[in-house]
Amino acid sequence: MGRRPTSFDIAQLAGVSQPTVSRALRGSKSVNAQTRQRIEAIARSLHYAVDKHASSLRSQSANTLALLFFEEPAEDESTINPFFLSMLGSITHACARAGYDLLISFQQLSGDWHVDYQDSRKADGIILLGYGDYEAYRARLDHLTEQGTKVVRWGAVGTGPAGITVGSDNRGGGEAATAHLIARGRRRIAFLGAADGRYPELEDRYLGYRDALAAAGLAVDDGLQVDAITTEDAGREAIAELARRGADYDAIFAASDSIAIGAMRALAAAGRSIPDDVAIVGFDDIASAQLTNPPLTTVTQDARRAGEALVRTLLVKLRGEVSEDAFLPTRLVIRASS
Amino acid sequence: MGRRPTSFDIAQLAGVSQPTVSRALRGSKSVNAQTRQRIEAIARSLHYAVDKHASSLRSQSANTLALLFFEEPAEDESTINPFFLSMLGSITHACARAGYDLLISFQQLSGDWHVDYQDSRKADGIILLGYGDYEAYRARLDHLTEQGTKVVRWGAVGTGPAGITVGSDNRGGGEAATAHLIARGRRRIAFLGAADGRYPELEDRYLGYRDALAAAGLAVDDGLQVDAITTEDAGREAIAELARRGADYDAIFAASDSIAIGAMRALAAAGRSIPDDVAIVGFDDIASAQLTNPPLTTVTQDARRAGEALVRTLLVKLRGEVSEDAFLPTRLVIRASS
DNA sequence: AAGGGACGGGCATACGTATTCACTGGTTCA
DNA sequence: TGAACCAGTGAATACGTATGCCCGTCCCTT
Numbered sequence: 001m002g003r004r005p006t007s008f009d010i011a012q013l014a015g016v017s018q019p020t021v022s023r024a025l026r027g028s029k030s031v032n033a034q035t036r037q038r039i040e041a042i043a044r045s046l047h048y049a050v051d052k053h054a055s056s057l058r059s060q061s062a063n064t065l066a067l068l069f070f071e072e073p074a075e076d077e078s079t080i081n082p083f084f085l086s087m088l089g090s091i092t093h094a095c096a097r098a099g100y101d102l103l104i105s106f107q108q109l110s111g112d113w114h115v116d117y118q119d120s121r122k123a124d125g126i127i128l129l130g131y132g133d134y135e136a137y138r139a140r141l142d143h144l145t146e147q148g149t150k151v152v153r154w155g156a157v158g159t160g161p162a163g164i165t166v167g168s169d170n171r172g173g174g175e176a177a178t179a180h181l182i183a184r185g186r187r188r189i190a191f192l193g194a195a196d197g198r199y200p201e202l203e204d205r206y207l208g209y210r211d212a213l214a215a216a217g218l219a220v221d222d223g224l225q226v227d228a229i230t231t232e233d234a235g236r237e238a239i240a241e242l243a244r245r246g247a248d249y250d251a252i253f254a255a256s257d258s259i260a261i262g263a264m265r266a267l268a269a270a271g272r273s274i275p276d277d278v279a280i281v282g283f284d285d286i287a288s289a290q291l292t293n294p295p296l297t298t299v300t301q302d303a304r305r306a307g308e309a310l311v312r313t314l315l316v317k318l319r320g321e322v323s324e325d326a327f328l329p330t331r332l333v334i335r336a337s338s
Numbered sequence: 339m340g341r342r343p344t345s346f347d348i349a350q351l352a353g354v355s356q357p358t359v360s361r362a363l364r365g366s367k368s369v370n371a372q373t374r375q376r377i378e379a380i381a382r383s384l385h386y387a388v389d390k391h392a393s394s395l396r397s398q399s400a401n402t403l404a405l406l407f408f409e410e411p412a413e414d415e416s417t418i419n420p421f422f423l424s425m426l427g428s429i430t431h432a433c434a435r436a437g438y439d440l441l442i443s444f445q446q447l448s449g450d451w452h453v454d455y456q457d458s459r460k461a462d463g464i465i466l467l468g469y470g471d472y473e474a475y476r477a478r479l480d481h482l483t484e485q486g487t488k489v490v491r492w493g494a495v496g497t498g499p500a501g502i503t504v505g506s507d508n509r510g511g512g513e514a515a516t517a518h519l520i521a522r523g524r525r526r527i528a529f530l531g532a533a534d535g536r537y538p539e540l541e542d543r544y545l546g547y548r549d550a551l552a553a554a555g556l557a558v559d560d561g562l563q564v565d566a567i568t569t570e571d572a573g574r575e576a577i578a579e580l581a582r583r584g585a586d587y588d589a590i591f592a593a594s595d596s597i598a599i600g601a602m603r604a605l606a607a608a609g610r611s612i613p614d615d616v617a618i619v620g621f622d623d624i625a626s627a628q629l630t631n632p633p634l635t636t637v638t639q640d641a642r643r644a645g646e647a648l649v650r651t652l653l654v655k656l657r658g659e660v661s662e663d664a665f666l667p668t669r670l671v672i673r674a675s676s
Numbered sequence: 677a678a679g680g681g682a683c684g685g686g687c688a689t690a691c692g693t694a695t696t697c698a699c700t701g702g703t704t705c706a
Numbered sequence: 707t708g709a710a711c712c713a714g715t716g717a718a719t720a721c722g723t724a725t726g727c728c729c730g731t732c733c734c735t736t
Contacts, residue, residue, distance in 0.1 A: 031715085287626060
């Protein structure tokens with residue numbers, strides 16, 4: 001056999017020209033049905049598959065999407081946010097269903113990712129995944145959208161260029177979590193997570209927290225808000241900070257499960273009981289949330305639907321249509337920590 | 339601006355021919371250093387990047403690796419083995435360092451994955467990841483290696499075609515885990531996990547278990563071995579099976595953390611205390627192992643080195659050199675469950 | 677002074693596909 | 707009985723790069 005077969009080989013065997021083979025295999029309706037079937041049969045018997053690079057070169061489209069994970073520069077490469085990993089399955093499946101390949105890459109926020117995929121034509125569109133200091137990549141993001149690059153990102157709906165964001169109802173989720181704690185009789189509820197604009201998703205959760213307090217007629221005590229990024233260390237540190245302040249609290253709403261888990265560890269180490277002394281609610285519903293002691297009440301985001309929405313939105317943009325930001329509902333999962 | 343720049347544009351601006359641009363940018367030494375620098379400067383200023391598809395078509399190499407995850411057909415797509423996910427980071431980084439892109443895909447064991455990447459030239463080599471019934475894909479694997487396709491897989495060293503397997507020292511890890519339980523004074527140690535050849539990695543762990551028993555002069559009691567695949571459900575079910583048998587045991591070596599976690603749940607539900615009534619050791623050291631109650635003693639596999647070894651081995655094969663199966667050490671991590 | 681490298685770079689071409697255009701034979705409609 | 711049409715197909719070409727081959731120049735050798 002030697003060489004792998006080309007469309008010319010098929011053409012010869014079928015007694016037609018190469019263009020006819022190309023047309024037949026990609027389903028052009030200007031090919032006679034019989035001819036098509038003959039060609040398809042031959043292609044199958046030779047294990048023929050269209051050469052991806054030749055096809056892409058000619059048609060000027062890669063038939064590939066790129067998935068870019070962002071890390072905080074300092075972070076250990078093994079500590080990928082579990083929530084993003086759980087989207088991986090649905091993203092790959094959604095891509096496969098649409099006939100696209102998926103390239104995957106991890107990037108530093110500070111890197112040159114904003115030109116690589118565009119310039120080398122590796123992918124037709126890009127999916128951006130990552131919590132991270134939003135300001136740090138806003139400029140690159142704007143650059144991409146101005147160039148007409150097709151991009152979607154997971155994040156806080158309402159921030160960044162319109163039509164490219166898919167995100168959870170963070171504010172609603174934050175409100176539900178906080179309202180739940182209030183309904184449990186808690187009155188001094190701490191918020192662990194960034195409240196400024198650098199992490200818009202966390203900020204939205206904070207706003208939801210305030211919504212719930214306001215709805216219940218409770219005052220916001222700034223002494224109960226501690227900045228924390230989404231790592232366990234940050235959660236531990238936040239508890240230490242509250243102790244330093246001498247803050248008095250009977251509940252915690254942590255802006256992510258990672259923060260919550262870190263906080264629970266610190267509380268356990270300090271001998272405070274959960275939920276008796278301090279009730280706690282997280283956000284994300286990562287796999288570990290079921291395993292904490294006690295199991296963590298949290299706000300679940302539907303990773304499967306999230307991944308599908310990202311791909312769907314990107315495909316809409318690839319077709320040249322205008323897409324709207326997508327907004328996914330969240331749901332409170334009550335476990336023993338509250 | 340309009341079009342994206344090609345090597346011809348650069349050539350014109352630099353006053354050289356297109357081939358010279360190509361040679362300069364890919365570091366051929368037959369280009370004058372000054373000329374090269376001029377070309378590189380122009381390329382940078384135009385944000386030029388080599389068109390991946392044209393390059394691949396001409397050079398007949400994709401500069402891309404494919405990572406294929408296998409699922410058991412029935413399994414839910416969100417339950418990817420956490421250990422494999424933790425390899426993802428190091429695999430992507432190793433690829434990036436080597437200048438390769440990484441395609442990722444999930445596959446059913448029964449699918450046509452063994453022809454797709456080969457025939458369409460999407461990737462130069464394939465990384466296979468997945469526990470799974472080995473018999474179910476042995477034929478496809480053989481087919482690939484016979485065709486000369488470059489493949490590496492994670493699995494039990496010694497099974498399958500030579501030179502393409504990277505795996506942990508499962509037998510040594512199993513022995514260490516079991517010896518540890520024996521050293522803790524346990525004598526009736528159950529093994530949860532497949533002992534037959536369908537899951538060679540689990541089988542190796544079982545052999546290690548027997549090694550340790552033999553070394554301690556303990557007899558193997560077949561009534562203490564229960565088949566289980568690596569899911570929490572299987573772990574739960576295994577405990578039920580032991581109860582059904584009326585088996586008497588004071589320790590468990592579970593062939594994976596998932597099994598161990600399921601078993602712990604079942605034991606807790608049955609009111610048996612860990613480690614007092616039953617000590618338990620797992621295998622993998624997934625993130626959740628630290629969060630169980632009590633934290634799980636387990637055998638850790640170095641996911642980072644594993645990913646790097648997979649990529650390294652594959653690159654060796656791509657260079658046409660002969661590679662050897664790689665063998666990674668394991669390490670017992672003692673926590674409170676034993 | 678003539679021969680021989682080494683160096684630097686141009687010319688031509690090939691990689692395998694998709695698409696535009698032109699062409700053929702048959703059909704339909706006035 | 708043309709003319710206008712349509713379905714079906716082939717010829718030619720372009721996509722952007724990498725590489726084999728060849729040629730000129732300069733310098734060194736004998």
